[in-house]
Amino acid sequence: MPLTAPIAAHVWTLEGGLTVAFERRAAPGFALDLRIPVGSAHDPVGQEGAAGVLEEWRYKGAGDRDARALQDALDDLGVRRGGGVGSEATRLSLSGLTADLPAALGLLADLVLRPTLPPQELPILTDLARQDLEGLEDSPPDLLALEARRLTFPRPQGSPFAGYAHPASGTPEGLAQLSVAGLRAFVRRYGAAGSVLGVVADADAVEVRALLERTFSDWHAGEAHTVPALFQPGLRVHLPHGDAEQTHLSVTAPGVSPHDPGWLAWQLALTALSGGSASRLFHTVREERGLAYHVSASSLLLGGQGFLSAYAASTPDRAPETLTVLLAELARLPQGLTEAEFERARRGLTASVVFGAESLRGRANTLTRDLAVFGHVRPVAALRASLAALTLEKVNRFLAGYHPAVEATVVSLGPGQEVSE
Structure with a gap:
């Protein structure tokens, strides 16, 4: 079957510094996805939780609307909202009917440029964040993920940023130090510089650009810092x-940068390693030995670098064997894939690219991610062509020089003593 003709994405950098990727799609709705390069890793040292609290505080009033009026305005448009705070960025997303695109953009601009941040809401929001932190103790997998991040990627000495060692909800000590004045100063970091917006709608590109220019004309530059990992x-x-x-076992190992020529080969290898019931980890850890119900591996992007992140949970007596088998599979990667593994993984990646582009919201998110991670939009047809051009020989040539097990860091959590291979 021939590849679908590429849909041209328009990429603009607006006067204030906001970068936009717009893709026209014949559909009755629109989707927006805004990524601002301020996340929990950018929290000031001693004020862990600043970005997480601010993300919720925005919805307590913006522009000339209080919290109730703002929610009513979103509901009146039938807009679906999403987003949240990650380690490196804050995302806000909206989707609705195409006719309501200008109004939705206006609400988005109010949330980002003109939040009222009512002081009386801050104690409520910090209390909710504390409750979220208390819930971590009841979820060993989440607690392990947090502790593994803290140990594997410690804060650089002397850095003004809190780094990757805490969740978006912050820390009890950091939440206690948050103040109205401090957070209002912190919100100035949220600017157009480094921010990216993905827009998918059935609209004229020239009109969309003019609308965006008007809507975000007074957004200040802000700050865009990469926190080292x-x-x-x-x-x-x-x-x-x-x-x-x-x-519970967490394994982190070196991976591949998104700008490295081996990125796509690495993604295909990770799919063969942990991409379904026929993957290596699923077969060797769960099906063949019954060591763990859940085992997985995926890519992790922090500080512009790529890492391999794996997880498994097992009974305490079988945890050492689980770890041994998991690390053995990582050590086996340099030996390469079989033809069957290669073809299965390539089909899986291709399917994810195709189906991921079907959803308006999924495509808007992909546009934003492409701009932030790769610096350009990857057309669906071009990405499919790149996957089709991959060969088993190219992937195995990459894997021959990839040894993730050599430097792997292992963090375990559970009863008993240290888990040894």
């Missing part, structure tokens, strides 16, 4: 957790 290789740390019934 200083990977600690070769660590072996066990965190005792008496209430956990299982031993």
Whole structure:
């Protein structure tokens, strides 16, 4: 079947610095996805939770609307909203009917440029953040993910940024230090510089650009900083957790940068490693030995770098064997894939590209991610062509020089002592 003709995406950098990717799609609706390069890693040291609290505070009033009026305005348009705070960015997304695109953009601009940040809401929001932190103790997998991030990517000494060692909800100590004045100063970092917006709608490109120029004309530049991810290789740390019934394992290893020529080959190899019931990890850890119900591996992007992140949970007595098998599969990657593994993984990646582009919201998110991660939009047809051009020989040539197990860091959480291979 021939490749679908590429849909040309328009990419503009507006006067204030906001970069926009617009793609016209024949559909009755629109989708917007805004990524601002301020996340929990950018929280000031000692004020962990600043970005997370601010993301919720925005919806307590913006422009000339209070919280109730703002929610009513969104509901009147039938707009669906989403987003949240990640380690490196804050996202706000809206979707609705095409006729309501100008009004939705106006609401988005109010949320970003003109939040009222009513002081009386701050104690409520910080209390909610504390409750979220307390819930971590009841979720060993989430607690492990947090602790593994803290140990594997510690804050650089002397950095003004809190880094990757805490969740978006912050820390009890950091939440206690948040103030109205401090957060209103912090919100000035949220600007057009480094921000990217993905727009998908059935509208004229010239009109959309003019609308965006008017809507975001007074957005200040703000700040765009990359927080370094200083990977600690070769660590072996066990965190005792008496209430956990299982031993949870986190493995982090070096990966590939999005700008590296081997990126696509690495993605295909990760799909062969952990891309479904026929993947290596699923077969060797779960099906063949029954060591763990869930095991997975995926790419992790931090500080402009790529890492391999794997997870498994097993009974305490079988955790050492689970870890041994998991690391053995990572060590086996340099030997390459079989023809069957290669073809299966390539079909899986191609299907994810095709179906991911079907959804308006999914495509808007992809446009934003492409601009932020790769610096350009990757057309669906071009990405499919790149996957079709991959060969088993190219992937195995890449894997021959890729040794993730050598520097892998292992953090475990559960009852008992350290888990040894």
